[in-house]
Amino acid sequence: AQTVTQSQPEMSVQEAETVTLSCTYDTSESDYYLFWYKQPPSRQMILVIRQEAYKQQNATENRFSVNFQKAAKSFSLKISDSQLGDAAMYFCAYRSLASGTYKYIFGTGTRLKVLA
Amino acid sequence: NAGVTQTPKFRILKIGQSMTLQCTQDMNHNYMYWYRQDPGMGLKLIYYSVGAGITDKGEVPNGYNVSRSTTEDFPLRLELAAPSQTSVYFCASTYAKRGGTDTQYFGPGTRLTVL
Numbered sequence: 001a002q003t004v005t006q007s008q009p010e011m012s013v014q015e016a017e018t019v020t021l022s023c024t025y026d027t028s029e030s031d032y033y034l035f036w037y038k039q040p041p042s043r044q045m046i047l048v049i050r051q052e053a054y055k056q057q058n059a060t061e062n063r064f065s066v067n068f069q070k071a072a073k074s075f076s077l078k079i080s081d082s083q084l085g086d087a088a089m090y091f092c093a094y095r096s097l098a099s100g101t102y103k104y105i106f107g108t109g110t111r112l113k114v115l116a
Numbered sequence: 117n118a119g120v121t122q123t124p125k126f127r128i129l130k131i132g133q134s135m136t137l138q139c140t141q142d143m144n145h146n147y148m149y150w151y152r153q154d155p156g157m158g159l160k161l162i163y164y165s166v167g168a169g170i171t172d173k174g175e176v177p178n179g180y181n182v183s184r185s186t187t188e189d190f191p192l193r194l195e196l197a198a199p200s201q202t203s204v205y206f207c208a209s210t211y212a213k214r215g216g217t218d219t220q221y222f223g224p225g226t227r228l229t230v231l
Contacts, residue, residue, distance in 0.1 A: 006158075033218055035219070035220075042224075043204060043224065043225045044222065044224055044225075045206065045208070045220075045222035047219050047220070050218075050219060091158055091159070095218060102147055102164060102166055102212065103161055103164065103174065104149070104161070104220060106151075106158040106159040106160075107158055108157055108158040109156075109157070109158050
């Protein structure tokens with residue numbers, strides 16, 4: 001069975017600085033998707049970024065980028081020029097593409113604090 | 117589009133009561149999911165559905181039931197509520213197809229307390 005591990009329960013970053021959130025996963029599959037979701041205090045789950053495992057190029061979305069290391073099964077999220085609005089829980093998620101599998105597996109989350 | 121809507125936003129139940137959490141999506145998504153999020157934890161899958169009339173258990177299905185009679189609606193039923201079911205419940209949907217974005221869209225959540 002696949003697992004997703006986020007080993008940092010909490011991280012802090014100064015406003016305008018860069019922070020990296022870690023995520024590792026375990027799978028025997030070669031084809032899958034990986035996601036980072038943001039959950040602000042409003043509780044709404046918001047997609048931050050998505051990576052297809054077959055793509056070697058790391059995904060980027062404005063100030064958010066990932067470092068996808070397939071062999072190491074690592075999927076970290078880098079937030080550049082951190083803003084106060086980035087403060088939230090961040091969840092890493094895995095989605096298998098194996099036939100008949102429709103489930104997403106979430107990590108336990110990292111709480112990001114942004115210091116003014 | 118309203119996206120994924122959930123009702124109610126908050127609810128307090130007494131032990132042994134029953135209730136139904138409603139979830140509706142207007143994006144014509146084929147897959148729908150119910151998760152629970154306990155304090156300080158990630159999301160755990162309760163049930164999911166890959167289309168009308170088809171449902172399957174997730175990681176933590178005990179104490180819950182679902183049905184999917186239409187593409188749009190995926191209600192979650194709690195029978196005989198227990199304090200262990202105190203949690204925030206999220207409904208999500210996605211349109212899964214090969215080569216698609218496969219991104220889940222989440223509802224705003226329902227905070228349920230069982231006393």
